[in-house]
Amino acid sequence: MIGQVIFIIILLGAAYLFGKNVAKIRRNILLGRPVNRSDNPGERWRTMARVALGQSKMVRRPIAGVLHILVYAGFVIINIEVLEILIDGIFGSHRIFAAPLGSLYGLLIGGFEVLALLVLLSCVVFLIRRNIIRLKRFSGREMTAWPKSDANYILIIEILLMTAFLTMNAADYKLQVLHFGHYIKAGNFPVSTFLAPLLSAKAGTLVIIERSCWWFHIIGILAFLNYLPYSKHFHILLAFPNTYYSKLEPKGQFSNMSSVTNEVKAMLDPAFVPPAADISRFGAKDVTDLTWKNLMDAYTCTECGRCTSVCPANITGKLLSPRKIMMDTRDRLTEVGNNLDKNGKDHTDDKSLLDNYITREELWACTTCNACVQACPVNIDPLNIIMQMRQYVVMEESQAPSSLNNMFGNMENNGAPWKYSQADRFNWNK
Amino acid sequence: MTDSMSDTLNNEIIVPTMAQMAAEGKQPDILFWVGCAGSFDERAQKITRDICKILQHVGISFAVLGTEESCTGDPAKRAGNEFLFQMQAMANIQVLDGYNIKKIVTGCPHCFNTIANEYPGLGGNYEVVHHSQLIQQLINEGNLKAEGGESFKGRRITFHDPCYLGRGNNVYEAPRAALEVLDADLVEMKRCKSNGLCCGAGGAQMFKEPEPGKKDINMERMNDVLEANAQVVASGCPFCMTMLSDGVKHTEKEQEIQVLDIAEITVRANGL
Numbered sequence: 001m002i003g004q005v006i007f008i009i010i011l012l013g014a015a016y017l018f019g020k021n022v023a024k025i026r027r028n029i030l031l032g033r034p035v036n037r038s039d040n041p042g043e044r045w046r047t048m049a050r051v052a053l054g055q056s057k058m059v060r061r062p063i064a065g066v067l068h069i070l071v072y073a074g075f076v077i078i079n080i081e082v083l084e085i086l087i088d089g090i091f092g093s094h095r096i097f098a099a100p101l102g103s104l105y106g107l108l109i110g111g112f113e114v115l116a117l118l119v120l121l122s123c124v125v126f127l128i129r130r131n132i133i134r135l136k137r138f139s140g141r142e143m144t145a146w147p148k149s150d151a152n153y154i155l156i157i158e159i160l161l162m163t164a165f166l167t168m169n170a171a172d173y174k175l176q177v178l179h180f181g182h183y184i185k186a187g188n189f190p191v192s193t194f195l196a197p198l199l200s201a202k203a204g205t206l207v208i209i210e211r212s213c214w215w216f217h218i219i220g221i222l223a224f225l226n227y228l229p230y231s232k233h234f235h236i237l238l239a240f241p242n243t244y245y246s247k248l249e250p251k252g253q254f255s256n257m258s259s260v261t262n263e264v265k266a267m268l269d270p271a272f273v274p275p276a277a278d279i280s281r282f283g284a285k286d287v288t289d290l291t292w293k294n295l296m297d298a299y300t301c302t303e304c305g306r307c308t309s310v311c312p313a314n315i316t317g318k319l320l321s322p323r324k325i326m327m328d329t330r331d332r333l334t335e336v337g338n339n340l341d342k343n344g345k346d347h348t349d350d351k352s353l354l355d356n357y358i359t360r361e362e363l364w365a366c367t368t369c370n371a372c373v374q375a376c377p378v379n380i381d382p383l384n385i386i387m388q389m390r391q392y393v394v395m396e397e398s399q400a401p402s403s404l405n406n407m408f409g410n411m412e413n414n415g416a417p418w419k420y421s422q423a424d425r426f427n428w429n430k
Numbered sequence: 431m432t433d434s435m436s437d438t439l440n441n442e443i444i445v446p447t448m449a450q451m452a453a454e455g456k457q458p459d460i461l462f463w464v465g466c467a468g469s470f471d472e473r474a475q476k477i478t479r480d481i482c483k484i485l486q487h488v489g490i491s492f493a494v495l496g497t498e499e500s501c502t503g504d505p506a507k508r509a510g511n512e513f514l515f516q517m518q519a520m521a522n523i524q525v526l527d528g529y530n531i532k533k534i535v536t537g538c539p540h541c542f543n544t545i546a547n548e549y550p551g552l553g554g555n556y557e558v559v560h561h562s563q564l565i566q567q568l569i570n571e572g573n574l575k576a577e578g579g580e581s582f583k584g585r586r587i588t589f590h591d592p593c594y595l596g597r598g599n600n601v602y603e604a605p606r607a608a609l610e611v612l613d614a615d616l617v618e619m620k621r622c623k624s625n626g627l628c629c630g631a632g633g634a635q636m637f638k639e640p641e642p643g644k645k646d647i648n649m650e651r652m653n654d655v656l657e658a659n660a661q662v663v664a665s666g667c668p669f670c671m672t673m674l675s676d677g678v679k680h681t682e683k684e685q686e687i688q689v690l691d692i693a694e695i696t697v698r699a700n701g702l
Contacts, residue, residue: 060625252598253547257512261552264516283510312628317644365641368508368633369593374624390510404509407637411514415500416466417637426496428468428475429445 007089007218014222021229025299028337032292033280037245044244047379052243057377061306064129067122071158074119075236078165081112085218095172098186110188113169117191120162123155130155137305140314142324147232147303154233161220168213170195171206178203183210235302239378242300245293246379251370254387257282283391286352287333290388297380298330307372307382313365320365322372322382328357329385354389363389364401443482447496448529458493460485461531463545465538466501467668473675474537474668480697481537481561487702488573492535498525502544509634516552519544523554533557535564537693539595539667540632546599560595562605562666562692569611579701582612587695588619588660590651590674591626592667605666608692612699614662619654627651631669652677655687663689 037044050056055072059065084097098105130138130151138151170192175183180203189196199209228234249255259282262274284290287298307322308314314321332353339347354360366386373381394400400408407417415422451458462485468478485492503518522545526534534556536542546558559567568574576582587609595601602623609616621627630640630647640646651674655663663674674689690698 250543250547250599252543252594254507256516256548256551260512260516264513264520267517268520282512310625310627312630312647312650313641313643315627316630316640316647316650318641319643320641361641364638365643366633367593367628367630367635367647369628370597371593371625371628374597387508387510391512392510394510395513400509400511401638403638404634407509407634408506408511408514411501411503411506411518415518416470417501417505418466418470420470422500423497425464425469425499426447426494428464428470428478429443429496 001092004090004092010219010222011086011089014226017226018229021226024337024341025229025234028333029292029295029299031288031333031336032290032295033288035291035293037247037293040248043248044246047246047248048240048244051246051377051379052239055377057375057379060375060377064304067125070115070118070122071126072236074115074122074162075158077115078112078119080108081165082218082221085214089218094182095184095186098184105186106188109169109186110190113166113189113191116162116165120159120166123158123162127152127155127159137309140305140308140321140323141319142321142327143303143305147327150231150233151303153227154231157220157224157227161217161224164213164217164220166192166195167199168210168217170199171210171213174199174201175203175206175210178206180207232302235300235378238296238300242296243379245296247381247384251373254384257391281392282395283393284385284388285354285392285396287329287336289392290329290353290385294329294381294385294388295333297382297385298326298333300378301326301330301380302378303327304377306375306377307380310371310375312367312369312371318361318365319359320362325358325362325382325385326380329353332357354392358389360393360399362386363393443479443486445482446493447498448493448531449496449498451493452529456491457530458491460490460492460533460535461526461529462492462494463502463534463536463541464494464499465536465541465668467672468537469499471668471672473671477668477671477691477693478537480691480693480702481535483697483702484561484565484568484574484693484700485535487700488568495525495529500525502541504540504544505634505637507544507548508632509637519549519552519554523549523552526554526556531556533559535559535561537561537668539592539598540669543594543598560599560601560604560666562595562608563601565692565696566604566607569607574696574700576611576613576696576699580698582614582662582695582699585612585614585662586617586658586660587612587614587662587664588617588655588658589622590619590629590655590663590665590670591623592665592670593626593628593632595666596626597624605664605692608696609664612695617658617660619658619660621654627654629665629667629670629673631673636669636672648673648677649680652681656681656683661687662695663687664692664695665689666692 055069058068087096088094129135169189172183173189173192174196176185200206265272266274281289303323305323311322339349363386368383370383373383410419411417414420464478467474500522501518503515507515534545539560542558542560545556589605589609628647629651665671665674671689671691678684678687678689
């Protein structure tokens with residue numbers, strides 16, 4: 001009884017804390033400018049099914065892709081077991097699904113065990129890739145101590161959770177064989193059978209092992225849940241809405257700024273009365289100038305570095321790294337959000353995404369080739385952020401590199417980016 | 431048809447402008463949007479003339495805007511100057527609509543992308559194809575073959591995907607279709623199609639010095655070309671053409687590797 005009370009208190013506390021942090025992230029995302037991504041729901045659901053649920057872009061790199069699918073499938077499917085743990089915890093029952101599901105239960109538990117083992121092994125391989133083989137993709141200027149530790153913590157927590165799950169089953173299985181107490185014959189244990197000989201033969205010790213693993217497993221999961229909002233691992237949730245709200249137009253198509261369209265129309269046609277626009281700046285200086293989708297992208301990024309590893313600027317040693325663009329955006333947004341909580345709505349801290357986080361050198365190194373956008377397994381668009389920041393630098397500050405200013409001048413005067421006369425445009429025919 | 435055939439035989443191309451056509455009360459089937467590089471860059475001018483040769487060879491009635499054409503605004507937009515882009519776009523749309531243009535072929539993926547994708551939002555709606563798509567269509571319809579000219583049989587050819595054709599607009603097969611008719615030895619580079627590596631010119635990089643780094647992007651791309659052991663690098667973009675040609679020059683492989691546009695290859699293969 002006391003166990004049930006403690007369980008319910010922990011569960012409610014974890015749910016409350018998680019809800020609070022998710023609400024904060026949602027609030028932060030909505031600090032972004034509006035952008036309409038609600039059109040064409042059919043295509044959006046299909047994109048989400050293909051890219052997030054179906055992991056279609058993950059398998060572009062087969063080794064990482066297959067290992068990730070194992071962890072992902074394991075994570076999703078083993079959560080059915082968590083449902084049972086929750087019910088058992090609240091009602092003080094033991095393996096409540098065993099009786100109603102009958103022989104299917106054995107099959108399920110057996111399947112979970114196999115998956116748990118695969119998840120565990122995949123996480124070990126992931127740790128080896130990061131810490132022993134040291135794949136280049138996982139290092140880089142932006143991969144400082146915290147992002148590297150974050151990745152390792154996630155993998156270690158998952159290994160511990162799976163170990164607890166299998167050890168719990170092993171103890172349970174032994175107790176079932178001993179016909180001890182309420183440990184009814186339930187489930188198949190294709191993996192934990194092999195762990196069983198390692199455990200004590202005494203029923204009392206086995207009960208302690210089974211119960212500690214049970215508590216460790218569920219408290220671990222709840223703690224992990226609350227770790228998500230502070231971690232890159234939040235992608236397991238945001239991957240779904242983020243792919244749903246993907247840009248559906250061709251990647252080469254950059255949106256036209258409607259505020260500019262109105263001004264251009266007014267210039268060309270004095271009779272045109274532009275609709276009253278909100279007086280926001282052109283382009284983006286800080287995170288609040290970006291769209292909410294840019295900000296959702298930032299929280300969705302799991303720092304895998306596929307974008308940076310295909311970026312032509314980064315490959316050739318330039319400062320630009322698309323992953324850093326996303327991490328900077330997220331870190332700045334978190335900072336803005338925290339300021340908001342501490343100092344209220346009108347507080348400014350004299351910092352901005354531009355210059356304090358992302359330098360101009362990074363922005364100007366981009367070739368707009370869309371390789372980063374193509375590579376992202378969850379349809380994040382770093383290029384769109386770079387473009388909006390270029391727009392701010394050029395249209396608000398007039399701080400384009402001088403060679404680009406020359407190009408603008410040529411285009412204005414001669415209709416071509418080079419210094420050739422418009423009258424000579426047809427000379428190729430001579 | 432017979433007129434244009436005899437012109438082709440004389441190796442002379444006749445390129446009417448829209449203004450001339452309108453004066454004669456004629457409307458071409460398609461407008462050839464030449465682009466700034468195609469108009470002014472010496473190497474790209476050659477490709478422009480080759481595209482005209484192909485159009486003339488198959489007897490498509492076409493015209494160009496000539497001195498009435500102006501930059502689409504693409505490099506201004508990618509450099510962050512949305513004002514200049516939209517000024518250019520609106521002016522171009524006025525000219526295009528003034529001539530009642532419905533269909534456009536471009537010689538440049540950047541012009542293609544901008545007119546096809548970004549002009550509609552500003553009121554310019556046209557059916558736009560890149561010249562590789564037109565060539566593919568002509569081959570499929572049986573109007574264009576690879577005979578009567580230089581033989582590419584057995585030569586190792588690789589295709590460099592321009593970003594704004596490939597990733598930007600998912601056009602991967604059209605340029606390859608133009609190469610498949612050659613009976614050549616087509617090879618893919620390590621990074622190709624949606625994983626293709628940029629030549630380094632996009633996003634207005636063409637008009638500025640690169641940021642400090644270890645090497646230039648076109649030299650990185652040259653590694654892929656050398657690895658594929660290609661004798662011909664084909665592309666469909668005047669900017670890629672410049673970057674790749676520079677890369678070949680820098681590696682001193684001018685004797686071994688030719689950089690050619692899809693249109694040039696088509697013209698050579700057909701002896702136009």
